[in-house]
Amino acid sequence: MKKIYSIICAIFFCGSILAQSANPQITKKDYSTISKSINSVVSSSVTSAPATVIWSDDCSDINNWSLSNTSIPPLDWSIEMDPAAIPVSVLSPFASTTASNGYLFINSDATGGGDGDGTPVECTATTPMIDLSGWPYVQLTFSHNYRWWQDTRAVRVSGDGGNTWTQFDMTDANGYPNNQNTNNPQDEVINISSIAGDRDSVMVQFYYFDNDYWAWYWAVDDVAISEIPDNAMNITEPVQGGWWVNYLNTGGDGYDYSMKPLSQLTNNPYSFEAVLRNAGIAPQNSFLTAEVTDAGGSVLFNDVSNSLLLDVNYPQDTFAVNSTFSPTALGTYTVNMWGTGDSTSTPMVSLDMTVTENIYARDLNAPDGAWRVGRSCGGQVLGLKYDMYADETLYGLQVHINDQSIPNTPVFVVLYEDNPSGDPLYLTQSDDYYLTSADLGNWITIPFDGGYDLYSGTGYVAAIGGYANPVDTFLVSVSGESQGSCFIQDNGCDIGTGGFGYWYTTSETPMIRMSFDASVLDLNESALNRKINIHPNPTNGVLNIDLDIVSEEFVLIVSDILGKEIYTKIVDGSSFEKIDLSEFDKGIYLLEISNSDFKFSEKIVLE
Numbered sequence: 001m002k003k004i005y006s007i008i009c010a011i012f013f014c015g016s017i018l019a020q021s022a023n024p025q026i027t028k029k030d031y032s033t034i035s036k037s038i039n040s041v042v043s044s045s046v047t048s049a050p051a052t053v054i055w056s057d058d059c060s061d062i063n064n065w066s067l068s069n070t071s072i073p074p075l076d077w078s079i080e081m082d083p084a085a086i087p088v089s090v091l092s093p094f095a096s097t098t099a100s101n102g103y104l105f106i107n108s109d110a111t112g113g114g115d116g117d118g119t120p121v122e123c124t125a126t127t128p129m130i131d132l133s134g135w136p137y138v139q140l141t142f143s144h145n146y147r148w149w150q151d152t153r154a155v156r157v158s159g160d161g162g163n164t165w166t167q168f169d170m171t172d173a174n175g176y177p178n179n180q181n182t183n184n185p186q187d188e189v190i191n192i193s194s195i196a197g198d199r200d201s202v203m204v205q206f207y208y209f210d211n212d213y214w215a216w217y218w219a220v221d222d223v224a225i226s227e228i229p230d231n232a233m234n235i236t237e238p239v240q241g242g243w244w245v246n247y248l249n250t251g252g253d254g255y256d257y258s259m260k261p262l263s264q265l266t267n268n269p270y271s272f273e274a275v276l277r278n279a280g281i282a283p284q285n286s287f288l289t290a291e292v293t294d295a296g297g298s299v300l301f302n303d304v305s306n307s308l309l310l311d312v313n314y315p316q317d318t319f320a321v322n323s324t325f326s327p328t329a330l331g332t333y334t335v336n337m338w339g340t341g342d343s344t345s346t347p348m349v350s351l352d353m354t355v356t357e358n359i360y361a362r363d364l365n366a367p368d369g370a371w372r373v374g375r376s377c378g379g380q381v382l383g384l385k386y387d388m389y390a391d392e393t394l395y396g397l398q399v400h401i402n403d404q405s406i407p408n409t410p411v412f413v414v415l416y417e418d419n420p421s422g423d424p425l426y427l428t429q430s431d432d433y434y435l436t437s438a439d440l441g442n443w444i445t446i447p448f449d450g451g452y453d454l455y456s457g458t459g460y461v462a463a464i465g466g467y468a469n470p471v472d473t474f475l476v477s478v479s480g481e482s483q484g485s486c487f488i489q490d491n492g493c494d495i496g497t498g499g500f501g502y503w504y505t506t507s508e509t510p511m512i513r514m515s516f517d518a519s520v521l522d523l524n525e526s527a528l529n530r531k532i533n534i535h536p537n538p539t540n541g542v543l544n545i546d547l548d549i550v551s552e553e554f555v556l557i558v559s560d561i562l563g564k565e566i567y568t569k570i571v572d573g574s575s576f577e578k579i580d581l582s583e584f585d586k587g588i589y590l591l592e593i594s595n596s597d598f599k600f601s602e603k604i605v606l607e
Helices: 004-013 521-528
Strands: 045-047 053-057 066-069 078-080 103-105 120-125 138-147 152-158 166-171 186-191 202-207 217-227 235-237 260-262 271-277 282-291 297-306 309-310 317-320 331-338 349-356 367-376 381-387 392-400 412-418 423-430 442-453 458-465 475-483 486-490 502-503 508-510 513-517 533-535 543-544 551-557 563-572 576-578 587-594 601-607
Touching: 004 551, 103 367, 138 152, 138 166, 152 186, 152 513, 202 508, 217 412, 235 331, 235 349, 235 601, 260 381, 271 282, 271 309, 271 331, 349 381, 367 412, 367 508, 381 513, 392 412, 392 458, 392 475, 392 601, 412 442, 423 442, 442 521, 458 486, 458 513, 502 601, 551 576, 563 576
Parallel strands: 260 349
Antiparallel strands: 045 235, 053 217, 066 120, 078 103, 103 217, 120 202, 138 186, 138 217, 152 166, 152 202, 235 271, 271 317, 282 297, 282 309, 282 331, 331 349, 367 475, 381 458, 381 486, 392 442, 392 513, 412 423, 412 458, 475 508, 486 502, 533 543, 543 576, 551 563, 551 587, 587 601
């Protein structure tokens, strides 16, 4: 289990996923999803050996299941034939092996019932009795996916024809085990030998209860009971940042940084760790191997962990390779990891990691959703934590703007110091930046005036904020699941019960990066040095523009709130310009002044 520090931090800072309270981590309908891109990380659980299947059901025939519900109005599990019926686009279509010929499906999202309105969805789907006589060592496997929102999911197993049941919880109303979204599919393996081994009246039941919330759904497929093989291993949770073990040696939380500057690697080199599990009966003296290659395929690093005996009494542990990897050149590297036992081994899993000159990142650079920040109900703040392992000067933040954002929206970036015992501590923020049409679906860089000094041994929250707007005008993309310390501050939108200003954690990683590149200031400083003065503003139509620009061609563009250009003029070396907008409707517009060397924008109000 991850260190106590992170649990304490989550409780005080944002409300832990383990907290027995009504404060959720994130809200159900505040998150926008788009088509998911594939990243370089392979399946989080890879098993070495197939098992002998004793019983299976591909969930294509509802008559193979006994259904029961106490839903109001009545609602049962059903067989869904369309893999694309999953109501969350990042998890759709359902990618189970036989999804195309049907799968078990229950959908609270489609009922539209409000929270606590007396319309709960609660139902079970149960197999007939299964004879496992002569099979003492057995495991239950199934594929599923879900998105959590206050709903309970469990699989129950009975060895006596349904008189008694043992329940294995997937989620409950108090939180979810790791991330709000599962993998697609999430493949479960449960050792049920003590319950069902050598029994002749075994039953399996899938239980769903939305706890009277407008919750999400559960899709289940390819349910099987198989013999546990003599020799089998699996590997899960591979990391390169020291999340499980090495954080104790380097400080910080041990996140997997997808991009890491060379300066940060000196005191925090790559540390390779994974969870190995003996999935068979025979004991296995087990160890982890890690091998790093460069872009050309050359092996730069190879080492192993200490060996540990895994058996039926102690089947699983976290393994850390004995040495760390400190590259000296910029570029992208791939680490391959696998587990080895006495009589078996796991398949290989791979992670990519990029060494940069001055960019620090946690996202996977593949947008798979977005958070609304500038909203009608309030201006939210979205951010994530970065640990410092060397002193730096932060010159700006890179942010990926979702393409559903509206041009001319004002945004700002803000820096906090992480505070494990309370809310983050405000340090500084940028001037407002007005989004342009070209920013949508792209990265932008917003500078901190003059830069801000960061210190080794301190954690910082890099964030972006917005303002209340009549419509949702501003979204930030997310990419990849969060290892922790990804936050959203609720400033008036009531996304939970914490109240105004409350900080919640999110299960997705915002695409917000730190930049230690001083050149990001050039854009801002160039504009300031030219002393651009726009007056009067607000105006009744005529704008005077004073520019200290000599013998330089530049472009004046005025756009409306939807990003449509209503005025364009190319100017060749002028220190004063007058434009007349009196023919246009009253409202808010964006004036952009730019050439190949600089770009300046300012909101103007036409009265």
